[in-house]
Amino acid sequence: MEQYDSIIIGAGPAGIQASIYLGRLGLKTAVVGRKSGSRLNWAHVIDNYFGFSDGIDGASLLENGFKQAERFNVKIFDEEAINISKNDNAFLVKTAATDFSSKSLIFATGVANQSSGILKEKDLTGKGVAFCVMCDGIFFKDKKVVVIGEGDYAAKEALELLDFTQDISIYSNGKDFDISNKYVSELKNHNIALLKEKIKEFVGDTKVSGAVLDDGREIKFDGAFIAVGMSSSATLSMNLGVLSKNNYIIVDSNFKTNIDGVFAAGDVTGSGMQVSTAIGSAAKAAMSAISYIKGLS
Structure with missing residues (x-):
C-alpha cells in the first residue's frame, strides 16, 4: 500500500x-x-x-x-x-x-447538477442549455429565456437573469410551484410568468431553439436554465x-x-x-x- x-x-x-x-x-x-x-x-x-x-x-x-x-x-x-x-x-x-x-x-x-429529465438536455448543455445564471447569464443578453424548476432556487435564478434580459418565464415542468411569497411578489413585479406545463424535449441541433411540450405544442426561446437543484x-x-x-x-x-x-x-x-x-x-x-x-x- x-x-x-x-x-x-x-x-x-x-x-x-x-x-x-x-x-x-x-x-x-x-x-x-x-x-x-x-x-x-x-x-x-x-x-x-x-x-x-x-x-x-x-x-x-x-x-x-x-x-x-x-x-x-x-x-x-x-x-x-x-x-x-x-x-x-x-x-x-x-x-x-x-x-x-x-x-x-x-x-x-x-x-x-440535478437533471430536469427533459430529452436532449445533455446534448444541448453548453449550446443554450445551462445550469448557472451567474456563470452564463451574460450570454443571453436581451434574449428570450426560460428557467426550469419549481422552487425558490428557480425563482432566484430567474430574478438574477433580470441583469441581462426582461423576457423570462419559469416552467415547473408539470410540478406544483413551491416558491416563497417574497419571491412570488418579486416575480410578479417583473412580469416573470409561472407556467406549469410539462416539457418533453428540447429542440435544436447546434443550439437550443425551443422545446416541445408534453401536449405536442412547441415553444420558442433562446436559452434555458435548469434550476431543479x-x-x-x-x-x-x-x-x-x-x-x-x-x-x-x-x-x-x-x-x-x-x-x-x-x-x-x-x-x-x-x-x-x-x-x-x-x-x-x-x-x-x-x-x-x-x-x-x-x-x-
Whole structure:
C-alpha cells in the first residue's frame, strides 16, 4: 500500500488546485477521482476567471490544471474512491483497483447538477442549455429565456437573469410551484410568468431553439436554465464521521473539518459554486493541510 502525505478526493478545480500547493512543496500527493466527473467539463465558456482575457472552456482549464499538478509530481488516479477509513496512524482510501494510505485528506468532491429529465438536455448543455445564471447569464443578453424548476432556487435564478434580459418565464415542468411569497411578489413585479406545463424535449441541433411540450405544442426561446437543484457528493466524508449540514461538509475559516487531518474545499462545502471560489478555498485548505502535515497546527 503506497503512503502519501495527502490524498485529495475529487479531480475537479478545487482538488487539483489543492494538489498543486502540496506537490509544489515536495509533499507526496495523490488525487483520486474521475476526471470526467467535474462539472467544469461541461462549461462551454468561462470568462469571469482571472487571466483569460478571451475566456476558456472548462475542459481545457481542467486539462491545464492536470498538467500543472503533474509537473509537481502529483499522482492523479482516474479512479473512484469507494471506501475511506481511519486507523491509529493514517487514513485509508480504497478504490476498485488501488489501496492508499495518507497522513491527511482533502475532500473536494463537488456537487452534481440535478437533471430536469427533459430529452436532449445533455446534448444541448453548453449550446443554450445551462445550469448557472451567474456563470452564463451574460450570454443571453436581451434574449428570450426560460428557467426550469419549481422552487425558490428557480425563482432566484430567474430574478438574477433580470441583469441581462426582461423576457423570462419559469416552467415547473408539470410540478406544483413551491416558491416563497417574497419571491412570488418579486416575480410578479417583473412580469416573470409561472407556467406549469410539462416539457418533453428540447429542440435544436447546434443550439437550443425551443422545446416541445408534453401536449405536442412547441415553444420558442433562446436559452434555458435548469434550476431543479444540486446534490452534494459528501457521502464518503460522512461515512468517515465528518460533520455536514444539508449534505454539505461543515468547515471552519481554515477549511478544517471536525476530524483532525481532514479538510474540505470547493462546492462540497456549499459556498460559491464558482470556479474562482473553489480555487480560493482549495488554496486555504491546502495551506491548512500543509501546517497539519508539518506538525504546525
